[in-house]
Amino acid sequence: MIDIIINSASAILMGAGSVFILIGALGLVRLPDFYTRMHAAGVTDTLGAELLLLGMMLQAGLSLVTLKLVLIALFIFFTSPTSTHAVANAARVMGLRLVSIPEDDLTSKEKN
Amino acid sequence: MFNIIGLGISLTCFWLSMSGHYTTFVLSLGAASVLFVVYLTRRMDFFDQDTFQFSIKCKHFGYWIWLGKEIFNANIAVAKVILSPKLKISPRMIEFKSSQKTELGLVIFANSITLTPGTVSVDIEDDKVIVHALNAELAEGVLNGEMDKKVTALEGL
Amino acid sequence: MLIAATVALLIAMALTLFRAVAGPSLFDRVLSANSFGTKIVLLIGLLGFLTERPEFLDIALLYALVNFVGTIAILKFFRYRNLGLSSDEIANREDN
Structure with a gap:
C-alpha cells in the first residue's frame, strides 16, 4: 500500500518537474531578448530540476543514492543564481541592449 | 592547525559517505586523495584568510x-x-x-x-x-x- | 514515468540547443550552455535509474561541479581576456 503511494507521488513530482523543464526550454526559444530569456532559464533551474530530483529521491528510498541526489539538488540550488547573476552582470557591463524597458528605468549611460 | 584537522576529518567523512566501496585498496586511495587535497589547500594559503562562522538556526x-x-x-x-x-x-x-x-x-x-x-x-x-x-x-x-x-x-x- | 521524463528532457535539450546555435549574442549562448548542463545532470541521473546503475549519479555530481566552474570561466575569459587574473589584479583593472 505504502509502495503504491510513494510510487505515485514520485510519478506526480517527476511529471510536474518535466512540465516545468519543458516550459523553461520553450521560454528560452520564445522570449524576445537575452534579459527575458534569463528568467525562462530560471524556471528550469529551480522548480523543474528540484521537482525532478525530489521524484528520483522518492524512487530511491533511504540509501547512498538519496544522499547523492540531495547533494546534487543542493548544489544546483546554490550555484544556479550565482551563474545567472554572472551572465546577467557580464551582459550589463559589456552593454548589451535592453529591449522594451520604460524610459524612466534606464540610466543615462544605457539610453545611448 | 585546528582548521587543517577539521578539513581532513570532514573530507574523510565526505569520502566515506560518497564511496560505498570499503576494500583496503580503495580505502588507501581515498586516504591518499584526502591528504592530497589537504596539501593543496595549504599550498593555496586558504587558511590564512578569514574564515567565517555560520550557524543554522530555527529561523x-x-x-x-x-x-x-x-x-x-x-x-x-x-x-x-x-x-x-x-x-x-x-x-x-x-x-x-x-x-x-x-x-x-x-x-x-x-x-x-x-x-x-x-x-x-x-x-x-x-x-x-x-x-x-x-x-x-x-x-x-x-x-x-x-x-x-x-x-x-x-x-x- | 522515468521514460516520459527522459523524453521531455530530451525535447527540452533540443530546444535549448536551438537557442545555443541561433542565439544572437554571446550571452544567449552562455546561458543556453549553462541551462543545457543542468539538463545533462538530470538526464544522467535519470539514465542511472533507467539502467539501474546508481554509479551514474557520481558522474552527474561531477558534471554539476564542472558545469558551474565552466560557465564562470567562460565569462571571466570574455570579460578580462585572461583566465589567470587574481582578485587584486581584477580590482586594479576595474579602477582604471
Missing part, C-alpha cells in the same frame, strides 16, 4: 520554507507568461535600496532575488541592488520590501 528553516513558497508562486507566474499566446511581457529595470548591514546579508538577499524566477539581480552598487524583472507584477514582489525585511531579520545572529 533559517522558516526563511527557507517562505522562500520555497515564493519560488513556487513566481514559477507559476513566469510559466503563465511563457505559455500565454501573445507573450504579455513588460520588462522593468528597477533599483532597490536594501537594508542589510553585512556583506553576507546582501549576498543572501541578491541570491534570493535571482533564485525567484522573473526577477534577476543584475548588479550591486554599494547598497543598491539593480533588478531586472519580467513584468511589473513580478517587480512588485521585490519593491514591496518583504524579502528585504526577512533577510535583514536573519542577519541579527
Whole structure:
C-alpha cells in the first residue's frame, strides 16, 4: 500500500518537474531578448530540476543514492543564481541592449 | 592547525559517505586523495584568510520554507507568461535600496532575488541592488520590501 | 514515468540547443550552455535509474561541479581576456 503511494507521488513530482523543464526550454526559444530569456532559464533551474530530483529521491528510498541526489539538488540550488547573476552582470557591463524597458528605468549611460 | 584537522576529518567523512566501496585498496586511495587535497589547500594559503562562522538556526528553516513558497508562486507566474499566446511581457529595470548591514546579508538577499524566477539581480552598487524583472507584477514582489525585511531579520545572529 | 521524463528532457535539450546555435549574442549562448548542463545532470541521473546503475549519479555530481566552474570561466575569459587574473589584479583593472 505504502509502495503504491510513494510510487505515485514520485510519478506526480517527476511529471510536474518535466512540465516545468519543458516550459523553461520553450521560454528560452520564445522570449524576445537575452534579459527575458534569463528568467525562462530560471524556471528550469529551480522548480523543474528540484521537482525532478525530489521524484528520483522518492524512487530511491533511504540509501547512498538519496544522499547523492540531495547533494546534487543542493548544489544546483546554490550555484544556479550565482551563474545567472554572472551572465546577467557580464551582459550589463559589456552593454548589451535592453529591449522594451520604460524610459524612466534606464540610466543615462544605457539610453545611448 | 585546528582548521587543517577539521578539513581532513570532514573530507574523510565526505569520502566515506560518497564511496560505498570499503576494500583496503580503495580505502588507501581515498586516504591518499584526502591528504592530497589537504596539501593543496595549504599550498593555496586558504587558511590564512578569514574564515567565517555560520550557524543554522530555527529561523533559517522558516526563511527557507517562505522562500520555497515564493519560488513556487513566481514559477507559476513566469510559466503563465511563457505559455500565454501573445507573450504579455513588460520588462522593468528597477533599483532597490536594501537594508542589510553585512556583506553576507546582501549576498543572501541578491541570491534570493535571482533564485525567484522573473526577477534577476543584475548588479550591486554599494547598497543598491539593480533588478531586472519580467513584468511589473513580478517587480512588485521585490519593491514591496518583504524579502528585504526577512533577510535583514536573519542577519541579527 | 522515468521514460516520459527522459523524453521531455530530451525535447527540452533540443530546444535549448536551438537557442545555443541561433542565439544572437554571446550571452544567449552562455546561458543556453549553462541551462543545457543542468539538463545533462538530470538526464544522467535519470539514465542511472533507467539502467539501474546508481554509479551514474557520481558522474552527474561531477558534471554539476564542472558545469558551474565552466560557465564562470567562460565569462571571466570574455570579460578580462585572461583566465589567470587574481582578485587584486581584477580590482586594479576595474579602477582604471
